[in-house]
């Protein structure tokens with residue numbers, strides 16, 4: 001039942017390099033139980049603002065009564081969507097980013113400002129070439145040679161990538177706000193601009209076609225007219241566009257906007273749709289007709305199980321419909337269908353496991369498809385190093401082997 005495969009180091013089309021590298025060394029509560037996590041939080045310094053990562057809302061309740069007793073701390077959700085701010089952290093936030101201080105418990109504000117929050121976390125944690133080198137060494141051990149940073153924190157991230165000698169191993173995307181802050185030279189070093197149209201499953205803020213099991217329905221982050229105006233301004237930059245769209249309604253919105261822009265003669269160099277976990281067959285066909293690239297995460301097939309508490313049965317089956325996209329619509333891994341991890345988690349073993357052994361049949365990817373979709377856009381930058389993995393179809397697992 002076992003087979004051993006040898007794969008070259010791969011390219012991760014969707015990560016957050018500057019954010020994850022900066023957050024390296026930040027206290028992590030993801031593997032702690034509620035009592036341990038509370039003890040760690042309570043022991044943080046009382047006279048400075050701390051950053052903590054790995055909060056899982058299903059394991060640790062951080063309601064007002066709990067937060068009130070904590071030192072100044074900003075606690076980031078393990079999905080990176082959502083955070084908690086203790087009342088004692090407010091004066092610090094007030095100085096660094098006044099808007100944050102006033103919206104510590106406002107989920108909609110958090111989703112709308114997610115990219116700004118990523119930038120804020122990165123700056124608060126601090127990025128340097130040493131952290132980057134450590135991060136990239138960790139990636140290589142997981143089978144990843146190069147990655148795309150979907151939300152660089154600013155010019156300082158581009159500088160840090162260059163200093164760490166990562167110019168050809170990290171491709172950078174910037175939010176509209178960060179992009180606007182860059183020099184012309186730095187803009188040219190970016191692949192393009194990344195925008196968010198909806199939120200996440202973890203925060204129940206993805207714009208699905210039907211509500212979550214608790215009855216909640218997420219709102220789109222932009223109105224149609226507002227999005228058209230933003231895209232028209234970005235198209236003038238002659239750069240790439242990448243669009244975070246998880247739910248049907250977010251996907252529908254960007255397809256409609258791109259059709260309208262095209263009628264007006266406005267085009268982007270490349271357009272990538274990120275995640276598109278709930279793309280319908282009709283939407284998939286429209287995306288092909290428009291020549292879009294789908295950038296998807298085999299890891300997120302696990303959402304069908306992980307979020308069984310909030311997703312309708314139909315949505316659990318429809319999540320990540322790779323077979324429909326490839327077999328019925330003719331998407332080609334490596335060309336117009338590319339794969340990444342979003343760092344949830346990084347690395348080949350988990351991505352390959354969820355490709356080969358996902359919860360639903362429509363989510364299965366073959367080994368060749370996974371490999372093709374995980375190649376760098378410009379293959380010549382990839383090294384000839386390869387790692388070996390054991391694929392065990394009985395236990396439905398993939399494990400890296402010592403080389």
Ligand SMILES: [Zn+2]
Nearest residue numbers: 014015150342
């Ligand atoms: Zn992401």
